Amino acid sequence: MDFSISDDDRLLQQSVKDFVENEANAVWRDIEETNELPDSLVEGVKELGLLSMSIPEEYGGLGFPMVKKALVHEMLGRGPWGLGTFVSVHTGIGCAGLVKFASDEQKKKYLPKMAAGEWIGSFALTEPDAGSDAGALSTTAKLKGDEWILNGTKTFITNAPKAHHFMVFAKTEQGITAFLVDHDAPGLRIGQVFQTIGHRGSRPAEVVMEDCRIPKDAIIGEEGRGFDYAKACLAEGRTGLASRCVGTAQKAMELALEYGADRKTFGKPLTEHQALAFRFAQMSARTEAARLCVYRSAWLLDQGEQAIRESSTAKLTAEWSWQTVDECMQIFGGNGYISGEYMIERLWRDLRVARVYDGSSEVQQMVISHQLRKGNVQPGW
Ligand SMILES: Cc1cc2nc3c(=O)[nH]c(=O)nc-3n(C[C@H](O)[C@H](O)[C@H](O)COP(=O)(O)OP(=O)(O)OC[C@H]3O[C@@H](n4cnc5c(N)ncnc54)[C@H](O)[C@@H]3O)c2cc1C
Structure with a gap:
């Protein structure tokens, strides 16, 4: 079993992370206020090639495998979700159906323009x-x-x-x-x-x-055959979304660690109170576990598997990421609840929708238990 990430993929992740932190998180309050994505961010994701990552090279795209896309989505999850969802819908459910099921004529007409970010x-x-x-x-x-x-x-x-x-x-x-x-x-x-x-x-x-x-x-x-096609698009979309949730949970933990190291109660930093130190350990374990579910679902999709149970399992870990973001919000005390002050409140509002869309958590449990009843109970190794 090889858990390594190639140097190229690390470089890719780092460049997306730098863009998200330096460009997107820098303007998060403006996005909240205007409810618009600045053109500079849309141009930025185009320049990074992110709008083309699902499109095969023969149509002008980068043709990333799902594992590589999951690495990108995780970094997008650290930033404003308006941007993350714009990219992930265009490259995920907005694109997968065309790549997988469209005719050659349709692909030739649509995919190059989608890869260039001209057609969303x-x-x-x-x-x-x-x-x-x-x-x-x-x-x-x-x-x-x-x-x-x-x-x-x-x-x-x-x-x-x-x-x-x-x-x-x-x-x-x-x-x-x-x-x-x-x-x-x-x-x-x-x-x-x-x-x-x-x-x-x-x-x-x-x-x-x-x-x-x-x-x-x-x-x-x-x-x-449309409903089968929808399900195939959603398996990919769910994996990408779950990866974004992992990135958000990770970012929330980092923010809470920083805040908690600074804020003192009863004579010592919050992070040194054992109850909170244990909470961080639990959050870290949950985030690691969620990340592994995401990577496995992505890897199975890259092997040509349907990954029905696994992509729903990955999506269900949005519940863990939500729990982490909510607990991080708690560490900010009253400050966390003040609008526009600390980024944690935005992560909390952003991630909440992941429990509902792309199939709610209840729907993922229906899918998983249906698969279990059909005998799909073990990892395929
Ligand atoms: C911001 C946002 C963006 C979206 N983007 C898209 C998009 O791009 N394309 C698209 O097609 N859709 C999109 N959606 C729609 C989204 O996928 C649906 O909202 C979602 O599937 C839930 O459907 P619903 O809102 O009708 O809730 P309902 O189906 O009415 O469900 C309400 C609640 O009941 C629960 N529930 C329902 N049935 C059961 C049951 N049998 N057992 C237990 N619990 C149950 C659900 O889990 C949910 O919590 C988006 C939604 C939002 C909020």
Whole structure:
């Protein structure tokens, strides 16, 4: 078993970390206030090549394996989640479906522009009445002549206001089917743009389709296979998201250690009170364990495995990361609760959503226990 990280990958991680700490964390209060990502940050992630990391080299991307992407997501997790989620939706669920299931023509048209960051991708599965139970979606697509006609509303769609196109899931005669829908397709509009308590600058929104017309060849893969494709995208997305949570937990611990070494109560620094010292040890152990779950899921995906149980397990560790961030917040006492003062409050608000989106923690437990009942109970070694 080899746990080493290559020199190249360390260099990559360091450059992402430097960018996140020096550029993104430097402006976190502005992002909170304006709910916008500064152009300089979007340009910065483009320059680092991060928007192309999922796209194969033949289409102008970096073609990173999942383990390498997990290393990047972990560093993004140290920064504002509006930025992390912008990158991860574009390169994860917004991209995986195209790379895995699109036709050669679709790949040639979309992937080079996505790699250059000129076209931003988005993933539109959730509906107002179909979130955890995504299979109950009601958006329809009907073939009429040379066009599909789509009707329905998707909600909470990350990147929607910035997106060039959406991977949309809709019901056809054969079942749930995936489509590639451009933002300027006739009949498509962005509806409500939501204000979120964390994750600022990402501005999830509704995508409304009213007799939205797209070409017949805008279907992705085979008709009726859309839900399988969605699950494949989510396995990758969940692993990347879990990695971001690990980065956030790690950053929270570092902030709390620094604060706790400085702040004295009862004659000594907080970190020297045994109750808190033990708490740090527990947080460190949880973060290490979560990181290993993430790396293993990423590694399995790189071996071509579906990693259903493992990616859900990795995603479920968002609960541990949440516990860590919440306990770090506690170490800041009253100061932690003051808005805009210490970064810990932003990490707390940012990470909270990871227990809900990309399949909530309850949904991950459903997936894992379903796999266990099917006999998938042991690591595959
Ligand atoms: C900021 C943000 C960004 C998002 N980005 C995207 C995106 O880009 N694309 C996209 O398609 N979607 C996106 N989503 C949607 C997200 O994936 C859904 O919110 C999530 O899947 C939960 O669905 P829901 O909100 O409808 O909650 P519900 O399904 O109504 O669930 C409510 C609660 O009940 C629990 N629950 C539901 N059923 C059960 C059960 N059987 N047993 C136990 N507990 C249960 C859930 O876990 C949850 O805690 C985003 C959401 C947010 C908040």
